[in-house]
Amino acid sequence: MAETGRLSQTAVRSPVVSPVTLLRTAIILAVLAAWELLAHSGWLYRDVVPSLLSIGRAMAALLTDRNYYFNLGVTAAEILTALAIGGSAGLVVGLVLGANRFLSRAFEPYLYYLGPTPKIIFFPVMIMWFGVGPESKVALGTLSCFFPVALNVAAGMRQIDKVLIRVGHSFRANTWQMVQKIYLPAMRHPIINGIRLGFGFALIGTLLAETKLSNKGIGFLIIQTYSIFDMPAMYAMLIVLFVLAIGANSLIGKLGGLDSIKRS
Amino acid sequence: MPPDAVRNDAILVADDIVVQFQTPEGPITAVDNVSFGVKPGEFLSVIGPSGCGKSTLFNVIGGLLNGYDGIVSVAGETISGPHKSIGMVFQEESTFPWRTVTDNVAFPLELIGMSKAKRVERARHFISLVGLDGFENRYPGELSGGMRQRVSLARTLASEPKILLMDEPFAALDEQTRLLLGDKVLQIQQELKQTTLLITHNITEAVQMSDRILVMTYRPGKVKRIVEINLPRPRTSEIVGSEAFGRYVAQIWNDLREEANRGMRDEEKNVLRQEEQAL
Amino acid sequence: MTTAVTPAVTSGRDYAAPLVGFGTFVAFLLVIEAVIRIGWLNRFIVPPPSEIIASFSNLFTEEHIVYRFFFTAGECFIAGVLVTIFGIAIGVVMQRYSLLQRACETWVAAFASAPLVLTYPLFMVIFGRNAWTIIMMGFLSALPPVILKTIEGISGTRKVLVNVGRSFKLTPTQQFWKILFPAALPTIFVGIRLGLIFALINVVGTEFLINFGGLGQLINDLAERYDLAGTYAAICFVVLVSVLFFMGLEKAERWLRPVA
Numbered sequence: 040m041a042e043t044g045r046l047s048q049t050a051v052r053s054p055v056v057s058p059v060t061l062l063r064t065a066i067i068l069a070v071l072a073a074w075e076l077l078a079h080s081g082w083l084y085r086d087v088v089p090s091l092l093s094i095g096r097a098m099a100a101l102l103t104d105r106n107y108y109f110n111l112g113v114t115a116a117e118i119l120t121a122l123a124i125g126g127s128a129g130l131v132v133g134l135v136l137g138a139n140r141f142l143s144r145a146f147e148p149y150l151y152y153l154g155p156t157p158k159i160i161f162f163p164v165m166i167m168w169f170g171v172g173p174e175s176k177v178a179l180g181t182l183s184c185f186f187p188v189a190l191n192v193a194a195g196m197r198q199i200d201k202v203l204i205r206v207g208h209s210f211r212a213n214t215w216q217m218v219q220k221i222y223l224p225a226m227r228h229p230i231i232n233g234i235r236l237g238f239g240f241a242l243i244g245t246l247l248a249e250t251k252l253s254n255k256g257i258g259f260l261i262i263q264t265y266s267i268f269d270m271p272a273m274y275a276m277l278i279v280l281f282v283l284a285i286g287a288n289s290l291i292g293k294l295g296g297l298d299s300i301k302r303s
Numbered sequence: 304m305p306p307d308a309v310r311n312d313a314i315l316v317a318d319d320i321v322v323q324f325q326t327p328e329g330p331i332t333a334v335d336n337v338s339f340g341v342k343p344g345e346f347l348s349v350i351g352p353s354g355c356g357k358s359t360l361f362n363v364i365g366g367l368l369n370g371y372d373g374i375v376s377v378a379g380e381t382i383s384g385p386h387k388s389i390g391m392v393f394q395e396e397s398t399f400p401w402r403t404v405t406d407n408v409a410f411p412l413e414l415i416g417m418s419k420a421k422r423v424e425r426a427r428h429f430i431s432l433v434g435l436d437g438f439e440n441r442y443p444g445e446l447s448g449g450m451r452q453r454v455s456l457a458r459t460l461a462s463e464p465k466i467l468l469m470d471e472p473f474a475a476l477d478e479q480t481r482l483l484l485g486d487k488v489l490q491i492q493q494e495l496k497q498t499t500l501l502i503t504h505n506i507t508e509a510v511q512m513s514d515r516i517l518v519m520t521y522r523p524g525k526v527k528r529i530v531e532i533n534l535p536r537p538r539t540s541e542i543v544g545s546e547a548f549g550r551y552v553a554q555i556w557n558d559l560r561e562e563a564n565r566g567m568r569d570e571e572k573n574v575l576r577q578e579e580q581a582l
Numbered sequence: 583m584t585t586a587v588t589p590a591v592t593s594g595r596d597y598a599a600p601l602v603g604f605g606t607f608v609a610f611l612l613v614i615e616a617v618i619r620i621g622w623l624n625r626f627i628v629p630p631p632s633e634i635i636a637s638f639s640n641l642f643t644e645e646h647i648v649y650r651f652f653f654t655a656g657e658c659f660i661a662g663v664l665v666t667i668f669g670i671a672i673g674v675v676m677q678r679y680s681l682l683q684r685a686c687e688t689w690v691a692a693f694a695s696a697p698l699v700l701t702y703p704l705f706m707v708i709f710g711r712n713a714w715t716i717i718m719m720g721f722l723s724a725l726p727p728v729i730l731k732t733i734e735g736i737s738g739t740r741k742v743l744v745n746v747g748r749s750f751k752l753t754p755t756q757q758f759w760k761i762l763f764p765a766a767l768p769t770i771f772v773g774i775r776l777g778l779i780f781a782l783i784n785v786v787g788t789e790f791l792i793n794f795g796g797l798g799q800l801i802n803d804l805a806e807r808y809d810l811a812g813t814y815a816a817i818c819f820v821v822l823v824s825v826l827f828f829m830g831l832e833k834a835e836r837w838l839r840p841v842a
Contacts, residue, residue: 063686202398270707
């Protein structure tokens with residue numbers, strides 16, 4: 040066996056499984072174990088912490104239930120419509136405000152200060168305007184996602200490195216070439232982040248509205264499990280919802296070329 | 304200002320350029336009756352202290368600034384906006400971070416609608432010219448500052464401008480990188496016989512590279528003196544150590560020191576005035 | 583180099599833009615008022631702004647909005663205290679043990695974008711339809727930003743400051759309390775500001791949804807009573823409170839951070 044020279048004393052040989060994965064697995068297992076203990080201990084009253092088995096069974100029942108997929112489709116359609124309307128409106132408004140300093144100083148403060156307000160409280164107004172059907176949920180979702188998209192796009196426009204604009208002008212690019220080859224690529228991060236945020240807010244707004252007043256959709260199903268006190272089903276639905284939401288967020292980020300959810 | 308003697312065979316002429324700006328404190332004159340000409344194949348540097356208006360002059364000649372008096376003409380044609388025969392290299396980082404080196408360099412060719420195959424081939428030629436062979440598919444983020452400036456230079460050269468206009472392109476680099484890049488630029492300029500106008504504050508750089516140097520005063524910027532540099536060509540950075548070189552540098556520093564002093568005193572006055580206003 | 587001086591800068595303070603913005607808003611209200619009075623817009627869907635403004639006084643006298651405001655504020659305050667304590671503590675621990683940070687930070691970031699507030703039915707089961715559910719929703723949604731910013735702040739301490747500490751032979755505990763933590767405070771405050779905003783939004787939202795509490799519940803109540811003008815007025819009031827709260831937080835952060 041060739042003798043490894045003294046020159047390079049490499050540290051511990053990298054293990055087969057990374058320590059991060061090990062720790063994550065350990066944490067997950069510990070949480071699951073504690074959960075199961077709590078479920079069987081009878082400490083919390085009634086079914087607040089159902090056993091993992093019952094949750095598993097509820098999840099299986101859920102994922103094989105056609106009704107669930109129907110409602111999932113309803114909610115997904117509402118969210119995507121809200122994102123399409125609110126997102127495009129936000130994109131246009133953001134581009135205008137980002138391009139024009141005067142308009143930005145006149146109107147952007149309104150967007151900036153109205154952005155972080157609870158939008159669900161507008162739901163009664165949406166119901167008055169759009170009725171009790173899916174339109175009112177879409178309306179609330181649109182209202183929720185408009186602000187983050189508009190603000191992000193406006194900020195993105197202003198953060199474009201000015202020298203890149205000058206490069207474009209120095210090569211005499213026409214307006215369309217400037218937008219397509221310089222403005223949009225330079226703004227890809229803020230636009231993708233705006234869409235991610237917008238999606239998140241549209242999702243929350245739409246779902247909360249569904250829990251309040253609806254007869255279709257995932258939000259409706261969740262509040263139903265509350266009213267009939269079917270806890271395993273509620274947990275199952277919440278878990279699936281979270282997985283889908285986090286997955287979609289990550290997917291948008293990856294499609295947009297950003298590396299991780301962390302970069303917000 | 305009496306016109307430059309070489310104006311008749313100059314390819315780039317700046318005639319009585321005056322640029323004024325409005326500030327809260329009133330109008331200030333950045334550039335005051337500056338006139339000069341650049342001959343084909345010549346390397347002309349414009350040197351001056353900070354605040355002498357040389358970057359303003361750069362923007363005027365490049366066609367990016369329109370509010371001025373006077374005329375800038377290229378081969379007899381008055382400019383209005385960026386002229387197709389003038390290529391600009393900026394002081395700041397200006398490579399497109401989302402494009403590879405090749406796509407960056409091919410940018411001006413893309414704008415005029417050249418086919419992809421031809422663009423890539425042409426870009427390769429200029430990438431090689433600036434000495435970045437092997438980095439064609441890298442992104443600017445993977446390169447050093449000096450390499451990125453070379454990409455910017457290659458990009459401008461790819462548009463084959465009659466006149467190369469550069470605004471302190473090496474200002475952000477350390478001295479040694481600067482000297483070596485200066486060598487590269489000189490070599491390219493001599494090979495292509497590229498007419499070049501370089502804006503700089505660095506005396507060594509100016510003397511190293513130029514046929515003539517235009518020394519500017521502090522604000523309002525006027526032409527203080529035009530110095531002919533009669534050092535032999537081809538030149539490299541080795542010339543920096545020679546006696547003749549030293550003499551030119553001393554002569555120009557003599558002119559500049561006075562202006563630079565005025566600049567410093569002015570800045571100190573500004574800071575004191577701002578403090579007073581804040582109180 | 584002199585800073586860029588743009589040609590034709592208007593001298594003096596420029597109020598034109600904010601005036602245009604405000605003017606547009608007022609004009610919009612006037613247009614709505616006119617359109618309703620003419621009859622183009624149904625006043626049972628959109629009450630005239632004049633009626634909305636009139637019912638504001640009602641909010642104070644009959645609906646005890648001041649009491650409700652303090653109730654909501656109290657919930658937010660408790661949520662805020664909880665998130666400050668737990669958020670910073672968790673952030674500090676996570677940053678201290680880099681393996682833990684590497685394992686869990688992306689999880690926390692994932693939860694920052696997850697619809698946490700949708701677990702409110704679950705918390706209603708656990709706590710009942712009362713203030714604790716509301717406080718929990720505020721607390722949980724505010725937690726991720728505080729944790730993440732705490733980690734970011736401590737990790738982001740400039741290396742040279744750490745080296746100063748080491749040159750004075752500080753123990754790890756001293757290093758933490760005397761250098762890392764103070765250096766991290768500005769970023770931590772940003773996290774707390776974000777957390778408080780999320781807390782307010784989720785507290786009011788949950789109050790509305792479960793029909794309990796202060797301001798959020800008021801809106802729900804007025805809506806269910808078909809008091810249109812009152813509902814609009816209450817929504818405006820809550821938006822106003824939220825905007826002022828946000829502005830106040832910004833001022834506080836700037837005051838705590840005098841160096842830009």
